[in-house]
Amino acid sequence: MTIAQVPIELLPHLRRARDVADRNYAEPLDLAGLAAAAGVSKYHFLRCFAAEYGETPMQYVTRRRIERAADLLRATNLTVTEVCGLVGYASLGSFSRRFAELVGVSPSRYQRTQAGPRIPGCFVFMLGLNSAIPEKHAGPPPPYRRTDRDDEEEP
Known part of the structure; x- marks a missing residue:
């Protein structure tokens, strides 16, 4: 199956399953559960996910x-x-x-x-x-900027 063969109406469902995998990566995940999140059979999900993202759901x-x-x-x-x-x-x-x-x-x-x-x-x-722990693409925190309030004493 090539990318062109993945029905366009299935793409939001594949993204939903990928989002579930992203949020719950540390929990036990299986093909059936991810397919259920996408709302399709696990074998259809497996074929379409691999065609769209270039790797199987479990590789992802x-x-x-x-x-x-x-x-x-x-x-x-x-x-x-x-x-x-x-x-x-x-x-x-x-x-x-x-x-x-x-x-x-x-x-x-x-x-x-x-x-x-x-x-x-x-x-x-x-x-x-x-x-x-921020995701690696979140970037560093903003630098600390000194303000005039830093010099004020607490009442």
Whole structure:
């Protein structure tokens, strides 16, 4: 099936299923559940999703999990085992193997090579995964700007 063969009226349904995968990447996801979110049979969903996005739904979920893991390893001081669980993997071995396949290095090596300030893990757990770590494309926070009020004393 080529991209031209995906019915245009199915595209919003495919996007809805992809949004579900993006929001719930850390939870157990399966083909049947994503197909249900799209409102079509799982085999039709699988064919159309792959034709439209160039990868199967589960490849997409895996890629999102690994992207998020890379964000966490780069921005926090969480251990590889903690990150593994936070992004939805039950097996550290499976996580490490998949991470190395997609990123090119092991998660621990990737974490060691990333420089910069790290968010403490307790902060991540306290506020929740999605609110504590911005997506990698969100950009840095705006710079602090000093104001005249900084010099005022508290009453």
